[in-house]
Amino acid sequence: MTLAATLLALALLLTGREGGARMATWRSTGERIDRPVRLGSADPLAAASTFDVLSACLISGMAVSSAASAAALSAPPGLARVLTRAADMLALGADAATAWSDPGPPLDDHARALLRLARRSAESGTALAQGVAELAAESRSDAADAAKSTAERAAVLIAAPLGICYLPAFLCLGIVPVVVGLAGDVLQSGLW
Template sequence: MTAAATLLAVALLLTGRDGGARILTWRTAAIPVETPARRTDHDPLAAASTFDVLAACLASGMAVSAAASAAAESAPPALARILSRAADMLALGADAATAWSDPGPPLDDHARALLRLARRSAESGTALAHGVADLAVESRSDAADAAKGAAERAGVLIAAPLGVCYLPAFLCLGIVPVVVGLAGDVLQSGLW
């Protein structure tokens, strides 16, 4: 009777009173938890979504430093470093040319474009939100072009093994029997 009661208690603990399954999680300090905002894998659309967040924050009337700080939280690492640096420098009162200056060599094209756009916007006084929104559209287009190019390369790479497999089979099963049959007919008809 005690074994049955124990099993019933364990079943109720795992499923709950409503019958739905519960997931029990056990966390320790030794297991690192990866947050989706700082993943290290390369997402081609991460820069575009960061630019969208930055453009939305700027269009809503946030200060450039606050908008850059908000967008840095979900940005890819290189872009997050630039946005955080610019947000900190702008919050401390630095001029825009200094805040949006090039921090160093590990920059991608999207980060360089953002830096140029922010410096140009600070010099000319144009709205940064529209330029950043255009930059998001451009980076999405670049990601789509890269995906299309990868798909086309995969199609070419798939065709080579198929040709290696099917061409000998076509020759052996399609061409060789016809040639042997014609050669047999020609040799029997009058060359001997």
């Protein structure tokens, strides 16, 4: 039992997982919700699912502030901060351009794209739901492309050690005996 606990502690130490981190968010009713924060393991599809939730809420007829607040509950931390800020400002009566303005430097690409889309929607009067649905599809496509490039990179990195190990073995066990056998036959019978 002690060996298993030691190995588990070693695995947790090596992977760098922190299990106790939590982030507090508030609903529009003022109720506090504690949710775990996953440090170190960013889900590439988390933004796409957040955009899907936001789009579904907007299509169903929810107000933008309520939809942003609902989507922020399951969003990655950077996107959740943007959605919560916009929801709070819209609920207080701020105009859409102010609510969807840039809150500060630590923003990821998904949050920036949502801010641009929401500001453009507020200026032109176009429906935000369709644009958010397109952002979700684009995020899924980007995640698939990233996974594919990672798999291709892994295939290349795996092929090099295999070539280094198997090529000499193939030469020593496959080619050299054939050449030695042919050379022995040629030398015994003579060249003419």
